[in-house]
Amino acid sequence: MVPPLGPAISLRVMRDWIALQDSARMPTPVYLYDLDVMRARLAILNSMFGAQFDVSYAIKANPNAAIVKTAADSGQNLDASSYAEVVRARKTGIDPAKISFSGPGKRLTELELFIGTGSELVVESFEEIADAARIASTKGITQNVLIRVNPDFVPRGFGASMSGKPSQFGIDEQSAADAVAAIDAAPNLSLVGLHIYTGSNSLSADTIVENFENMARLFTELADGGSRKLEKLIFGAGFGVPYHNGQTPLDLEKVAAGTLHIAKLLRSYAGFADTTFILELGRWVVGPAGALLTSVLSTKISRGQNIRICDAGFNNHLAACGMMGSVFRKDWPVAHLTAEANSIEESVKLTGPLCTSIDALAGPLNLPFVKRGDVLAVLLSGAYGLTASPSRFISHPEPFEIIIEDGEFRDVTESHHNHIHGHGNA
Numbered sequence: 001m002v003p004p005l006g007p008a009i010s011l012r013v014m015r016d017w018i019a020l021q022d023s024a025r026m027p028t029p030v031y032l033y034d035l036d037v038m039r040a041r042l043a044i045l046n047s048m049f050g051a052q053f054d055v056s057y058a059i060k061a062n063p064n065a066a067i068v069k070t071a072a073d074s075g076q077n078l079d080a081s082s083y084a085e086v087v088r089a090r091k092t093g094i095d096p097a098k099i100s101f102s103g104p105g106k107r108l109t110e111l112e113l114f115i116g117t118g119s120e121l122v123v124e125s126f127e128e129i130a131d132a133a134r135i136a137s138t139k140g141i142t143q144n145v146l147i148r149v150n151p152d153f154v155p156r157g158f159g160a161s162m163s164g165k166p167s168q169f170g171i172d173e174q175s176a177a178d179a180v181a182a183i184d185a186a187p188n189l190s191l192v193g194l195h196i197y198t199g200s201n202s203l204s205a206d207t208i209v210e211n212f213e214n215m216a217r218l219f220t221e222l223a224d225g226g227s228r229k230l231e232k233l234i235f236g237a238g239f240g241v242p243y244h245n246g247q248t249p250l251d252l253e254k255v256a257a258g259t260l261h262i263a264k265l266l267r268s269y270a271g272f273a274d275t276t277f278i279l280e281l282g283r284w285v286v287g288p289a290g291a292l293l294t295s296v297l298s299t300k301i302s303r304g305q306n307i308r309i310c311d312a313g314f315n316n317h318l319a320a321c322g323m324m325g326s327v328f329r330k331d332w333p334v335a336h337l338t339a340e341a342n343s344i345e346e347s348v349k350l351t352g353p354l355c356t357s358i359d360a361l362a363g364p365l366n367l368p369f370v371k372r373g374d375v376l377a378v379l380l381s382g383a384y385g386l387t388a389s390p391s392r393f394i395s396h397p398e399p400f401e402i403i404i405e406d407g408e409f410r411d412v413t414e415s416h417h418n419h420i421h422g423h424g425n426a
């Protein structure tokens with residue numbers, strides 16, 4: 001049996017939104033985020049993993065204030081990777097102790113602002129330990145820290161892997177015990193936990209469970225087999241989303257069976273009975289909750305190929321255009337939202353509006369006839385969409401952001417640049 005993708009934003013909701021717009025001035029590009037879907041996905045995680053794990057939402061996946069607030073209000077922790085993300089987290093009103101600040105390149109000014117705010121610092125280098133110790137001592141406070149460990153071993157099967165090779169992330173496994181000692185020696189730092197995030201976007205339950213086994217081994221070793229009490233262990237989950245044709249959604253039942261078993265062993269035999277275990281992730285929660293809607297600005301046939309030029313390209317969705325870590329561009333799922341009934345499918349190549357040949361959105365692929373003014377959706381786009389894209393390149397209008405909640409649409413656009421939308425020819 002193919003595992004289900006789980007709740008996702010529906011075509012009906014997207015069409016409802018289109019029906020509310022003036023078709024001559026369609027306000028695209030627009031990211032639609034269905035908050036009810038996001039909540040449903042968080043509820044699935046909590047029901048399947050909640051016996052052992054809390055969840056931390058990685059703000060970088062989608063930092064829109066409405067999304068971050070939804071994660072916080074559903075009881076999750078929040079992981080920030082810049083001080084600006086810390087501020088976004090704090091604005092939700094969440095307990096500061098539920099905020100962690102990770103990331104390899106924290107500025108000294110960010111550390112100065114952050115230290116002493118009651119949240120947890122994930123240190124990623126010896127320099128950062130020294131900086132944090134100095135700042136905490138100057139402020140006369142004790143700062144809680146977690147060490148991000150960079151393991152030697154990462155199982156194959158992640159979309160992108162951050163460990164097992166020279167990298168800017170975390171402290172190498174071989175040096176992690178020295179990092180523990182450095183923190184112990186700093187009177188103003190308190191080691192409260194360990195953090196590992198090794199790879200993202202895996203669709204293999206076996207890979208994820210194997211990775212958890214490795215994290216469990218490392219956590220146990222660093223906690224001296226249970227003699228050191230730690231409050232938190234953060235497991236970078238790496239739960240993936242099937243972006244491409246032929247991919248199978250992650251089998252969450254299988255992941256839960258394997259990881260819950262590991263968690264139970266950690267509690268029984270490794271001294272972590274009262275430790276909070278946390279799954280840190282982003283895309284699995286918000287990816288399927290969102291879509292990018294783009295209008296067709298222009299149609300042409302070039303050397304026999306139907307071309308449709310859309311108002312969103314890699315400026316608005318770098319990942320769907322294959323430029324966020326992929327070796328080859330593969331199409332993301334595209335839906336035709338305004339197709340006429342019974343229209344015949346044809347092969348089309350979808351491009352963005354940018355003056356560069358690398359601006360390929362999808363295709364050639366078969367879609368019901370696509371005419372000028374039609375609206376297409378790039379699905380699974382709630383994570384690493386707008387804010388992971390170079391939206392100021394060529395100064396096209398930046399996408400709107402709209403949330404759907406209880407059947408209502410609300411504009412939560414955070415970019416304010418140059419909103420000239422529509423082509424006026426419908």
Ligand SMILES: Cc1ncc(COP(=O)(O)O)c(C=O)c1O
Nearest residue numbers: 058061197200201280281282283
């Ligand atoms: C430290 C850390 N945590 C969490 C995440 C979230 O990953 P994902 O959105 O794939 O779940 C990332 C992504 O790069 C990360 O670097």
